[in-house]
Amino acid sequence: MSAEVPPGYDPYAFEPFAVTVDLAVFTVREHVLQALLIERGEEPYAGRWALPGGFVRREESAEEAARRELAEETGLSGPNAARLHLEQLRTYSDPGRDPRMRVVSVAFAALVPDLPEPRGGGDATGACWRPVADCTGLAFDHDRILADAHERVRAKLEYTCLGTAFCPAAFTLGELQQVYETVWGVALDRPNFRRKVLASPGFVERMPNAPRRTGGRGAPAALYRAGSAATLQPPLMRPEGRTP
Amino acid sequence: MSAEVPPGYDPYAFEPFAVTVDLAVFTVREHVLQALLIERGEEPYAGRWALPGGFVRREESAEEAARRELAEETGLSGPNAARLHLEQLRTYSDPGRDPRMRVVSVAFAALVPDLPEPRGGGDATGACWRPVADCTGLAFDHDRILADAHERVRAKLEYTCLGTAFCPAAFTLGELQQVYETVWGVALDRPNFRRKVLASPGFVERMPNAPRRTGGRGAPAALYRAGSAATLQPPLMRPEGRTP
DNA sequence: GCAAAAGTGTTACTTGTACACCCATGT
DNA sequence: ACATGGGTGTACAAGTAACACTTTTGC
Numbered sequence: 001m002s003a004e005v006p007p008g009y010d011p012y013a014f015e016p017f018a019v020t021v022d023l024a025v026f027t028v029r030e031h032v033l034q035a036l037l038i039e040r041g042e043e044p045y046a047g048r049w050a051l052p053g054g055f056v057r058r059e060e061s062a063e064e065a066a067r068r069e070l071a072e073e074t075g076l077s078g079p080n081a082a083r084l085h086l087e088q089l090r091t092y093s094d095p096g097r098d099p100r101m102r103v104v105s106v107a108f109a110a111l112v113p114d115l116p117e118p119r120g121g122g123d124a125t126g127a128c129w130r131p132v133a134d135c136t137g138l139a140f141d142h143d144r145i146l147a148d149a150h151e152r153v154r155a156k157l158e159y160t161c162l163g164t165a166f167c168p169a170a171f172t173l174g175e176l177q178q179v180y181e182t183v184w185g186v187a188l189d190r191p192n193f194r195r196k197v198l199a200s201p202g203f204v205e206r207m208p209n210a211p212r213r214t215g216g217r218g219a220p221a222a223l224y225r226a227g228s229a230a231t232l233q234p235p236l237m238r239p240e241g242r243t244p
Numbered sequence: 245m246s247a248e249v250p251p252g253y254d255p256y257a258f259e260p261f262a263v264t265v266d267l268a269v270f271t272v273r274e275h276v277l278q279a280l281l282i283e284r285g286e287e288p289y290a291g292r293w294a295l296p297g298g299f300v301r302r303e304e305s306a307e308e309a310a311r312r313e314l315a316e317e318t319g320l321s322g323p324n325a326a327r328l329h330l331e332q333l334r335t336y337s338d339p340g341r342d343p344r345m346r347v348v349s350v351a352f353a354a355l356v357p358d359l360p361e362p363r364g365g366g367d368a369t370g371a372c373w374r375p376v377a378d379c380t381g382l383a384f385d386h387d388r389i390l391a392d393a394h395e396r397v398r399a400k401l402e403y404t405c406l407g408t409a410f411c412p413a414a415f416t417l418g419e420l421q422q423v424y425e426t427v428w429g430v431a432l433d434r435p436n437f438r439r440k441v442l443a444s445p446g447f448v449e450r451m452p453n454a455p456r457r458t459g460g461r462g463a464p465a466a467l468y469r470a471g472s473a474a475t476l477q478p479p480l481m482r483p484e485g486r487t488p
Numbered sequence: 489g490c491a492a493a494a495g496t497g498t499t500a501c502t503t504g505t506a507c508a509c510c511c512a513t514g515t
Numbered sequence: 516a517c518a519t520g521g522g523t524g525t526a527c528a529a530g531t532a533a534c535a536c537t538t539t540t541g542c
Contacts, residue, residue: 016260016261016262017260017261017262017263017300017348018260018261019261019263019337019348056261056337056348058339058346059339060339061337061338061339062335062337062348063337088334088335090332090334090335091306091332091334091335091350093263093300093305093306093307093350094305095302095303095304095305102302104261104263104300104306104348104350106335106337106348172520172521173521173522174520174521189505189506189507190520190521190522191506191507191522191523191524192504192505192506194521194522194523195504195523196504211521213512213513213514214520215514216513216514216519216520217513217514217515217518217519217520218512218513218514218518218519218520218521219511219512219513219519219520219521219522220512220513220520220521221520221521221522222521222522234503235479237504416493416494417494417495418493418494433532433533433534434493434494434495435495435496435497435533435534436531436532436533438494438495438496440531455494457539457540457541459541460492460493460540460541461491461492461493461539461540461541461542462491462492462493462494462539462540462541463492463493463494463495463538463539463540464493464494464539464540465493465494465495466494466495478530481531483532
């Protein structure tokens with residue numbers, strides 16, 4: 001662990017890196033998977049779109065930094081903050097990923113329900129939701145980070161209960177199914193989807209209230225909330241063919 | 245991204261972190277899943293066991309640093325280096341995980357076949373393979389890192405072709421099955437295991453040579469090598485009950 | 489011969505899939 | 516009335532698990 005360190009040289013006094021977090025924040029809005037972008041105000045990449053993020057402070061972990069930045073960028077706090085899924089994706093450390101100096105970035109993927117406002121008290125010059133398909137030409141290596149996060153989310157819906165993270169506190173099974181269809185880009189059979197979800201213990205729980213009648217035309221649907229389970233047994237497979 | 249930076253203060257001139265890599269290197273030796281440990285020669289935790297690792301240099305990425313450290317620690321090079329699976333696990337960044345200063349560590353999980361020698365030209369005072377069940381009381385937060393890596397490997401065997409990474413260049417289906425039984429700690433039905441493996445396209449390929457007769461008593465087994473596929477469709481499920 | 493390991497086959501059962509069908513609501 | 520979405524039932528195909536059986540080696 002220390003052969004490459006010259007004798008008498010404190011190994012902890014060299015090779016300083018800057019450490020940042022980058023956030024790939026996803027939501028489902030208007031039947032489309034969207035990501036949160038900010039417009040950079042400074043060089044490098046001034047005026048370009050980028051993933052939200054920022055520096056890790058001395059007294060906090062990367063997870064805490066990610067949660068703080070997310071709150072600043074989206075205004076997510078209080079009861080909403082509890083309904084948020086935040087997960088470490090991986091760390092990007094290529095030398096040269098920032099033209100100025102060595103910056104190592106811990107990337108996170110976040111899943112949030114459809115929020116009323118695109119951003120809260122953020123400090124970026126501009127923040128907006130954008131369909132992930134249109135998120136190209138981002139600053140730094142953020143195209144790559146977003147693509148990795150997208151694939152991670154797609155895969156995780158198969159064997160975890162993460163789909164509920166895209167839904168509000170109370171949701172119908174039809175809304176949950178739309179989340180899956182949107183993220184995977186396929187059409188699912190409604191009766192079979194129902195059965196699988198209800199057969200997975202702890203995936204969803206029925207809310208002890210009355211069903212709602214949305215503005216939409218159709219029979220009133222029962223309301224559910226996210227259950228306590230984290231993983232899905234058996235997994236909810238995503239079919240390969242078939243586009244919606 | 246810059247609201248917390250005082251105006252006129254270069255955001256890239258503050259909060260220096262040290263960045264290291266830590267490696268959870270696994271192999272299957274004598275029907276037991278083992279991890280590579282080194283004995284620390286310096287404070288803190290002098291004399292304690294730890295995961296191999298080291299500092300990321302200025303001109304390399306974390307992946308390159310991990311590969312370099314692994315080569316130093318195990319003597320893995322040349323043809324063996326190609327047969328190695330190295331994968332980023334996650335990044336550990338709790339303040340206080342190193343008592344001296346802020347160290348952010350990018351952890352990797354590595355899977356290697358049963359190597360002839362425990363270590364090559366490593367620089368640690370001591371290195372050895374140890375059954376993962378006995379790897380407790382490690383330095384820093386390495387207990388946690390090893391546990392996370394162990395669970396990752398267990399899970400990844402289900403839906404990827406990673407099992408072959410534990411095997412030599414040529415192996416029998418019986419050896420591959422032992423890998424799964426060892427990592428999962430369960431007994432598998434041999435006929436069914438065969439069928440699933442052979443039915444997964446690109447998982448294994450038959451070697452165009454003669455079967456071998458090992459010292460073991462039994463019929464000679466056909467030899468296979470790792471295929472080109474990375475993911476497994478359908479997955480190879482791990483049963484829940486039953487201990488071997 | 490016997491134990492151990494490779495390899496093949498068969499059966500019972502569980503699961504997934506693709507539908508058909510009815511109900512409730514808004515326009 | 517009818518389109519739309521919620522909810523239930525069912526027949527068939529596909530996959531899985533469990534086990535019996537044969538073959539080939541070493542001792």
